[in-house]
Amino acid sequence: MSQEITQSYTQSFVQNCIRGEPPPCAAACPFKLDVKDFLTKTGKGKWTSAYKTYRNAVFFPSVVAELCPEPCKNVCNIREKPIEMLSIEKAVLSHVKKRGADYYAIPPKDNRVAVAGASIAGLACALGLAQKQYQVTVFDTLDGWGGSLRGHPKFEVFDEDFRSQFSAVKVEFIFGAEIDERRSEFETVYEAPDNGDPIYEIVEGAFEAVRIETYLQTNKYPEPQINTPERPADSRSGSEFSEQETQAEASRCLQCDCSACIDACVMLRQFRKEPRRLALEFFTDAHVNPPLNTHSLTREAYSCTDCGMCKAACPKDIDLGILFYEYRKMRAENDTVPTAFHDVFLRRMKKYNAEGRDIPPSGDSKYVFFPGCSVSTEIPAASKRVYAYLREKFGAGLLEHCCGSPEKWAGLDNEQLTVNSEQYTYIYACPSCYETLHETYPELKLISVYELLDDFDKPEIPRSELTIFHACSARENETLQRSVEKLAAASGIEYQGSELSCCGYGGQTQLANPSLFRDTVNERKALNPNPYLVYCANCRDTFKRQGKECYHVLELLFPSDDGELKSPLIIPDDAREYMSDNLISESDILEVINNAEDSGDKFVAPDGSFTASLERGALTYWVEYRVDSGNGNFEIISAYYHRMKFRQEGQR
Amino acid sequence: MKCSKCDEELVVRKTEFDYLGSTFSHEVPVCPKCGKVFISKELALGKMSEVEQQLEDK
Numbered sequence: 001m002s003q004e005i006t007q008s009y010t011q012s013f014v015q016n017c018i019r020g021e022p023p024p025c026a027a028a029c030p031f032k033l034d035v036k037d038f039l040t041k042t043g044k045g046k047w048t049s050a051y052k053t054y055r056n057a058v059f060f061p062s063v064v065a066e067l068c069p070e071p072c073k074n075v076c077n078i079r080e081k082p083i084e085m086l087s088i089e090k091a092v093l094s095h096v097k098k099r100g101a102d103y104y105a106i107p108p109k110d111n112r113v114a115v116a117g118a119s120i121a122g123l124a125c126a127l128g129l130a131q132k133q134y135q136v137t138v139f140d141t142l143d144g145w146g147g148s149l150r151g152h153p154k155f156e157v158f159d160e161d162f163r164s165q166f167s168a169v170k171v172e173f174i175f176g177a178e179i180d181e182r183r184s185e186f187e188t189v190y191e192a193p194d195n196g197d198p199i200y201e202i203v204e205g206a207f208e209a210v211r212i213e214t215y216l217q218t219n220k221y222p223e224p225q226i227n228t229p230e231r232p233a234d235s236r237s238g239s240e241f242s243e244q245e246t247q248a249e250a251s252r253c254l255q256c257d258c259s260a261c262i263d264a265c266v267m268l269r270q271f272r273k274e275p276r277r278l279a280l281e282f283f284t285d286a287h288v289n290p291p292l293n294t295h296s297l298t299r300e301a302y303s304c305t306d307c308g309m310c311k312a313a314c315p316k317d318i319d320l321g322i323l324f325y326e327y328r329k330m331r332a333e334n335d336t337v338p339t340a341f342h343d344v345f346l347r348r349m350k351k352y353n354a355e356g357r358d359i360p361p362s363g364d365s366k367y368v369f370f371p372g373c374s375v376s377t378e379i380p381a382a383s384k385r386v387y388a389y390l391r392e393k394f395g396a397g398l399l400e401h402c403c404g405s406p407e408k409w410a411g412l413d414n415e416q417l418t419v420n421s422e423q424y425t426y427i428y429a430c431p432s433c434y435e436t437l438h439e440t441y442p443e444l445k446l447i448s449v450y451e452l453l454d455d456f457d458k459p460e461i462p463r464s465e466l467t468i469f470h471a472c473s474a475r476e477n478e479t480l481q482r483s484v485e486k487l488a489a490a491s492g493i494e495y496q497g498s499e500l501s502c503c504g505y506g507g508q509t510q511l512a513n514p515s516l517f518r519d520t521v522n523e524r525k526a527l528n529p530n531p532y533l534v535y536c537a538n539c540r541d542t543f544k545r546q547g548k549e550c551y552h553v554l555e556l557l558f559p560s561d562d563g564e565l566k567s568p569l570i571i572p573d574d575a576r577e578y579m580s581d582n583l584i585s586e587s588d589i590l591e592v593i594n595n596a597e598d599s600g601d602k603f604v605a606p607d608g609s610f611t612a613s614l615e616r617g618a619l620t621y622w623v624e625y626r627v628d629s630g631n632g633n634f635e636i637i638s639a640y641y642h643r644m645k646f647r648q649e650g651q652r
Numbered sequence: 653m654k655c656s657k658c659d660e661e662l663v664v665r666k667t668e669f670d671y672l673g674s675t676f677s678h679e680v681p682v683c684p685k686c687g688k689v690f691i692s693k694e695l696a697l698g699k700m701s702e703v704e705q706q707l708e709d710k
Contacts, residue, residue: 299709338672338708512708603690604656611653611690622691642696643704644671646680648687 005326010283013323014276016316023256025072025085030203031064033057035072035253039083042092042250045243051096054089055165059124059202061099062161065089066154067198077256084249087239091246101168108133111216114186115139116179119147121205122192123162128209130169134216137172137186139179147194188212261310261320266504266520267303267513268310268320275310275320282327301327302341302512305520306409307472307502324507328411340643341512342410343618344583349373349402353415356400365395366423369449370437372430373402374537379552381560386429386449389456389558396427403433404440409508414440421445427452429554431474431536432506450483450535450553454490461556464494467528469543469550471536472502484535484553491557499527505538510583518581521546545580570628570635584621584639591616592623593634609637618643653690655683662690669700672707 021027025035034053041050051061058064068086076082093099111134115122118140126136144150149158183189190208193201215221241249261275262268268275278300285297304324311319331337352373361367369390371383390396404414417440419426425445428434437444468488474480481500488495504520521542531549533556534540543550569586571579579585596602596612603611613622624637653662662681667689669676678699681690691700 296709340704341708600657601688602656603662603688604654606653610656613691620691622693622696624693638693640693640696642691642700644669644700646689646691647668647670648682648689 005283005286005330007283010279013279013318013320016318017276018316019258019275024075024077028071028075030199031057036255039250039253042088043247045247047092047096048098050092051099054092059127059206060120060161060165061093062157063120063198065093069199077254078252083253084239087241088246088250091241095243095246099164101165103168104131106133111135112186113212114179114189115192116189117147117192117194118145118173119192119194119201120149120198121194121201122190124202124205125190125192125209126171127165127169128206129212130171132213137174139174139177141176141178143175145173148196149198188215258315260313260315264309264313266523267516270516271300279323282323286327286330298338299513301331303509303516305502305504305506305509307506308475309472309502312475332411337411339618342406342508344511345406345508346410347617349406352376353401357398359398361397362395366425367394367396368424368426369396369398370426370428370433371400372428372433374541375429375554376400378537378541379555382554382558385558386554390427390452393455403436405432405436406508408436419444431471431477431480432538434477434480435473448480448483450480450487453487458491458557460492462492465496465530466493466533466551467496467530468498469532469534469539470498470500471534471539472506473536475500488533488553493533495533496530501527503539503542505542514581568633570633575636575638579639584641588621589623589636589639592621593625653681655686655688658683658685660685671704674707
């Protein structure tokens with residue numbers, strides 16, 4: 001039974017995601033200014049628009065541009081040269097032509113509010129409430145507004161700013177007077193502080209305006225501000241920017257947002273869907289019942305390579321991949337899987353399981369070699385020789401059975417593999433086998449073949465141009481990674497560093513999304529210009545098929561001395577390439593031809609070539625071929641398949 | 653194109669196709685005698701593949 005994709009399950013994926021959250025600069029800003037938006041507008045020279053964004057956030061732009069301690073600069077991700085925010089703010093103020101306040105077309109309200117003290121906190125509160133059309137009266141014992149700022153050398157500029165911001169609202173100012181005897185005329189009174197910390201007093205006054213409005217509407221005061229904003233060290237700078245310099249400086253902004261998983265994953269980049277949106281769509285799709293559900297996520301769900309790179313990259317450790325996996329399981333349980341996506345892999349797995357050998361260990365040996373289908377079929381000669389060595393050295397048995405990865409990737413339950421976890425230690429050769437076996441049988445004792453070759457009389461392999469490509473399934477298996485590196489070095493391979501990535505094979509997405517598969521492999525091929533040294537047979541197969549020079553450690557250590565098996569098929573390069581891209585094997589072709597030749601069920605073209613078909617699982621294979629009667633070979637013209645089934649006459 | 657077994661020239665006939673629960677018909681060459689259907693490479697990799705993808709994405 002799969003993990004049900006419930007709302008809370010989905011939320012556990014989306015809640016922690018920080019993509020789309022404010023960048024560090026905006027989070028550090030006392031006013032929570034939308035810095036990215038402000039700098040985008042500034043970068044384009046849209047002074048009025050940038051000014052409005054700034055003014056709406058900070059209330060009194062001239063005051064803030066003069067006095068802000070610029071905490072954003074301390075957290076800017078361009079560490080070596082943070083964006084000069086304060087200089088940009090000042091420059092915007094000097095370059096903008098229209099600095100007037102905006103009028104808010106809101107009906108006036110009857111509620112009367114008093115602000116005791118025309119300090120900058122009181123002014124911010126009064127402005128906030130007046131913009132909402134409350135009746136505001138500000139009292140101050142001094143002769144004018146500004147409180148302690150009145151003594152500031154730039155008070156004239158501040159005074160002009162206050163005039164400008166209050167020009168579009170109605171506020172009654174009573175200077176040279178205490179509120180005392182008139183207190184009862186108002187529904188509430190804000191005692192404005194004035195302790196010489198103007199920036200945070202604006203924040204406080206603005207917040208108080210929101211609290212007062214809530215009180216006037218609900219008769220309840222919300223909790224006061226919970227987090228007193230941190231007052232960071234002053235990091236102000238004093239450059240003066242021309243229009244061009246301002247634009248250039250603003251354009252340096254990286255527009256920071258977390259894109260770690262998207263950067264790591266070709267699929268997320270290609271689908272261009274926000275990770276959170278994907279997670280929510282999985283939830284939605286999982287909860288709409290047929291026939292109304294659209295399963296619009298089919299292509300996405302079956303395009304995930306299950307490589308764990310999104311999780312490894314995520315600063316919040318979110319495992320988006322597991323949601324794809326759970327979704328595939330759900331589709332399998334609901335029987336709504338496009339079977340053609342995984343059919344080839346599952347048929348190959350069943351064939352391997354049916355033909356695989358199960359040889360017990362000799363004597364009192366505890367070891368059983370578990371080569372896995374990839375090693376057995378991709379490097380069969382090496383696989384045989386490894387087994388021969390392990391048998392001789394350790395008395396190891398042999399179990400040729402699939403670990404269950406193809407079923408897992410198709411969303412199916414593992415076919416029951418019989419393991420003897422009490423008695424035996426299984427020697428694996430493939431990191432995917434380790435991952436799947438460990439997941440399915442956590443108690444199973446497993447050791448990699450690469451740890452057991454210390455005493456093996458290794459051939460000297462004088463290669464110095466190879467780079468080790470650690471498979472995605474070995475990411476968390478440090479022992480395996482180090483063993484392979486040690487083994488390579490002990491064999492004389494002077495490898496050139498290593499990469500840890502996914503070749504693109506995982507999840508078996510090749511038939512569900514062929515172009516994405518190709519793009520992924522190409523990206524991973526290009527990670528390093530050197531030929532790869534791999535220890536996952538799937539990596540080897542994938543890279544080789546896409547033209548990357550690549551060697552499996554075992555094929556170098558146990559080179560084949562067998563000649564190639566003679567095939568009766570003559571296949572031109574273009575047909576072979578198509579077959580490789582579409583996972584059509586020579587044995588698939590032989591099956592079609594043998595069936596046609598035995599039964600006579602085939603079509604003949606005017607040029608004498610034949611075309612025959614055979615339905616196998618979810619696919620119907622077709623082969624165009626000529627018979628070379630002289631030597632019994634078959635010359636292949638093309639091979640293809642389709643997923644649809646057709647009904648021949650008389651069939652229902 | 654001929655059916656090898658029946659030695660008959662193929663004729664175009666309406667044939668039913670199924671995929672992922674949808675059924676539709678299309679005219680394709682079939683043997684008039686045994687009814688065996690011929691799907692050309694062009695049809696399989698062209699129109700059929702297109703419809704298959706659309707149904708998978710539905």
